[in-house]
Amino acid sequence: MRRTARLLTGTALAVAAAGLGAAPASADDTAGLRVYPSSAVPGGQVTVNTAGCGDGGTAGGDASAVGAGAFTLAPGTHEGEASGRFRVPPSAQPGTYEIVATCAEDGRRVTGDLVVTLTSPREQVYPRGSVKTGVGGALGPDPVRTAAGVAALAVAAAGGTWLLHRRARGDGI
Template identity: 50%
Template sequence: MRTTARLLTGTALVAFSFGVCLGGATGASAGDRGELDLYPSTSAPGGTVTVNTTACGKNGHGRGDASSLSAGEFLLRPGDYKDIAVGQFRVPENTRAGGYGIFVRCENGREARGALTVEHHVRHQPSGHVKTGVGGSVGPDTTQIAAGAALLAAAAVGGTRLLRRRASGAQDS
């Protein structure tokens, strides 16, 4: 009961926090400023960063400024999702590690700001096959196959005898 209550309370808090985050991202704040989401938020020199914002509104356009890291300006255009404007820029190869502010001004007059972290050793997600030791064998081993077959046969014979003894009513004391 207590675990269920904790689970429900935790779920409610996460849902509330998620709703608050979405609410802050979907509307511009009092100063006509919105959030600017960067994907990935941590990049290496030479990486491409995608910028999303709802500050520009439905079918919104704007200009982004990534000059803090010498990437210059980039354009924002309506994205695939409702009310989201999207743009991209490339992190220059000679960019130093650190935090950089990215700024967007939309045609509707609203602005959005975000932060990009540049690291020279960005951790990548693992990919490829994992060698766990579980899987196929190198080749058939006749000794192991014979031993397995013998164990299965012994189990079948033992099971059959046990069932016959029970059916005949004979039981051990």
């Protein structure tokens, strides 16, 4: 009985110690750099927010990884957050880039990720071209063959109309 009590007490102490060690990491996670939109196209504007610099804090932003250079984060409309903007250069290549902000008061660095894509998630992409189904299209896209086919159909229609007209008059075939 005494052995079981020691085992349970030791386990409880280990769990409590692990929980105390994990508490600062979770508090630090809320102070990261939030990038809106998280996925942008070249030439698009990006807004960056952080609560990691304290209430009314400012920061220097660095988006040179994507080629946008430095920008400033100042106290924004959300209480306790610093906010800044930059434009993704038109020459940016698709990929994931780390955006960094350094707090002016204490030099703390906060980071966030920006994904650069060639198409906007809000942009509708429509299909172009023809579908290769193996059915039809015997003439193909050649304009000379298309004109010859249309002319053959016109001659057939005119000949059929002439024959029907003769038959209605009673001239016979």
